[in-house]
Amino acid sequence: MDVGALFSVAGKTVLITGGSRGIGEMLVRGFVAAGARTYISARSADRCAALATELSDQGTCIALPADLSTPEGCAELASAFRAEADHLDVLINNAGATWGAPLGTYPAEGFDKVMDVNVRAPFLLTQELLDVLQAAASPEDPARVIMIGSVDGIQVPMFDSFAYSASKSAVHMLTRHLGKAVAARNMTVNAIAPGLFASRMTAFMFDEYEEQVLGAIPQGRAGTPEDIVGTALYLASRAGAYTTGAVVMVDGGFATLR
Numbered sequence: 228m229d230v231g232a233l234f235s236v237a238g239k240t241v242l243i244t245g246g247s248r249g250i251g252e253m254l255v256r257g258f259v260a261a262g263a264r265t266y267i268s269a270r271s272a273d274r275c276a277a278l279a280t281e282l283s284d285q286g287t288c289i290a291l292p293a294d295l296s297t298p299e300g301c302a303e304l305a306s307a308f309r310a311e312a313d314h315l316d317v318l319i320n321n322a323g324a325t326w327g328a329p330l331g332t333y334p335a336e337g338f339d340k341v342m343d344v345n346v347r348a349p350f351l352l353t354q355e356l357l358d359v360l361q362a363a364a365s366p367e368d369p370a371r372v373i374m375i376g377s378v379d380g381i382q383v384p385m386f387d388s389f390a391y392s393a394s395k396s397a398v399h400m401l402t403r404h405l406g407k408a409v410a411a412r413n414m415t416v417n418a419i420a421p422g423l424f425a426s427r428m429t430a431f432m433f434d435e436y437e438e439q440v441l442g443a444i445p446q447g448r449a450g451t452p453e454d455i456v457g458t459a460l461y462l463a464s465r466a467g468a469y470t471t472g473a474v475v476m477v478d479g480g481f482a483t484l485r
């Protein structure tokens with residue numbers, strides 16, 4: 228056994244949605260450093276291009292901006308990818324949105340926005356890309372779909388983000404349902420359920436509730452780029468080839484140890 232190659236993604240083609248900042252940016256930086264040909268997508272074309280340019284001296288990073296809140300946007304990203312490459316080894320459905328409002332005034336538009344970006348988009352994008360995902364996949368090295376779920380899809384969250392927690396629960400079930408549907412087609416589908424990571428989405432928690440949120444994490448700290456990249460590399464490499472339908476918590480024990 229070549230243990231040194233177990234976690235390698237060198238030469239793999241990877242598409243990361245929501246790669247412009249936060250957890251997605253951590254993943255983009257990790258996969259580029261690991262030698263993957265990495266495509267990054269988000270609505271902000273400027274941010275995608277700036278990150279791709281910054282990382283181009285370390286490896287291959289290509290910007291494919293898209294708005295995944297509509298079915299048309301998902302289809303456009305799939306066809307933009309297909310114009311660039313004939314196969315996709317790893318799809319990371321990371322783009323996400325949240326909406327907080329108290330029960331009683333939670334708006335329908337907020338609920339729809341969260342569901343469209345967090346649940347419909349990963350489903351439609353995966354469906355659109357099935358052909359390129361299958362193109363180079365084999366039983367020994369299946370194509371990988373990695374969903375970014377959340378501990379909020381497992382535990383009732385501290386904040387009034389009703390659509391968000393429901394959407395992440397849906398992502399976890401979608402992971403299993405899709406995993407079953409494509410298992411015989413040389414593809415795995417897994418989810419990572421992050422706990423607390425610093426990002427624009429969680430900035431208000433660090434600004435206003437840091438003691439409370441860190442105090443609720445058994446390991447007593449927020450997640451780091453190494454924590455999320457390490458798990459994604461496992462799921463994307465030879466090491467993770469026989470794992471499918473799993474929801475892997477990367478949360479310092481938040482969802483399971485309390």
Ligand SMILES: NC(=O)c1ccc[n+]([C@@H]2O[C@H](COP(=O)([O-])OP(=O)(O)OC[C@H]3O[C@@H](n4cnc5c(N)ncnc54)[C@H](OP(=O)(O)O)[C@@H]3O)[C@@H](O)[C@H]2O)c1
Nearest residue numbers: 245247249250269270271295322323377423424426427428
């Ligand atoms: N941070 C955490 O502690 C945490 C914990 C659990 C789960 N998560 C999940 O991790 C993922 C990343 O979150 P984050 O914390 O890194 O949030 P973030 O900093 O707000 O980043 C969200 C990313 O998604 C992109 N995005 C948002 N709406 C989009 C749309 N309509 N179309 C395409 N791209 C869109 C954003 O870029 P543009 O705005 O340019 O489009 C950005 O790149 C999400 O799925 C989130 O639910 C985060």
